[in-house]
Amino acid sequence: DIQMTQSPSSLSASVGDRVTITCRTTQSISIYLNWYQHKAGKAPNLLIYDASSLQNGVPSRFIGSGSGTDFTLTISSLQPEDFATYYCQQSYSIPFTFGQGTKLEIK
Amino acid sequence: EVQLLESGGDLVQPGGSLRLSCAASGFTFNSYAMSWVRQAPGKGLEWVSVISGTGANPNYADSVKGRFIISRDSSRDTLYLQMNSLRAEDTAVYYCAKGAAIVVTATYFEHWGQGTLVTVSS
Numbered sequence A: 001d002i003q004m005t006q007s008p009s010s011l012s013a014s015v016g017d018r019v020t021i022t023c024r025t026t027q028s029i030s031i032y033l034n035w036y037q038h039k040a041g042k043a044p045n046l047l048i049y050d051a052s053s054l055q056n057g058v059p060s061r062f063i064g065s066g067s068g069t070d071f072t073l074t075i076s077s078l079q080p081e082d083f084a085t086y087y088c089q090q091s092y093s094i095p096f097t098f099g100q101g102t103k104l105e106i107k
Numbered sequence B: 001e002v003q004l005l006e007s008g009g010d011l012v013q014p015g016g017s018l019r020l021s022c023a024a025s026g027f028t029f030n031s032y033a034m035s036w037v038r039q040a041p042g043k044g045l046e047w048v049s050v051i052s053g054t055g056a057n058p059n060y061a062d063s064v065k066g067r068f069i070i071s072r073d074s075s076r077d078t079l080y081l082q083m084n085s086l087r088a089e090d091t092a093v094y095y096c097a098k099g100a101a102i103v104v105t106a107t108y109f110e111h112w113g114q115g116t117l118v119t120v121s122s
Helices: none
Strands: A004-007 A010-013 A019-025 A033-038 A045-049 A062-067 A070-075 A085-090 A102-106 B003-007 B018-025 B034-039 B045-051 B068-073 B078-083 B092-098 B116-120
Touching (some): A004 A085, A019 A033, A019 A102, A033 A062, A045 A062, A070 A085, A085 B045, B018 B092, B034 B068, B034 B078, B045 B078
Parallel strands (some): A010 A102
Antiparallel strands (some): A004 A019, A033 A085, A085 A102, B003 B018, B018 B078, B034 B045, B092 B116
8 A cells, every 4th residue: 555644743833934834655646636725614625636647626825745645735825714634545555544634824 | 526425333242243324416326336434432533344335345354244235225225234233432423425436446535424423331
């Protein structure tokens, strides 16, 4: 199984900050890496698929990059509605696996 | 508009069974793979199972293999998860999620339901 290591596990930042979350896999997964935003009590929301493709309706401040084993999600200018937990997920092989999550909190 | 509505979550005793349903609307149901993903209290997301748009190629996480069965009914546009031999560690919110294509490979989860809570406890 492919293991995912997401960092940091938590992050405090302010509105307007630029933040970066990283995801590393135990083997190469090409570009088959996806990012989700999850707020408590709500359905998770797909932000980025295939490492860098922006899902329809997602603001352009969310930027995905990487390939192989190292990936990043960057939020270029934090907005109040961005405070949530973020997960990476590999779709290269079954079993699909998620990172442990990054909780983004207001500083 | 894509809508996924889960139901069937309940309090069940260890060793018991439960069937979850996910009613889908707003898209051609049999053209997309569907998955179940769960979140235990205080934990992250865990993929549970996937099935192709045709109903072929069901796959499971090791943690549920041999106990859970995924299925779908295209006449009802509904996804199911039959959960048997339930354990305390199966306690979680269960989400159904729509894939991006008919096949199970390289799938990501484009749309999610709001989830249904399963509690396994005596």
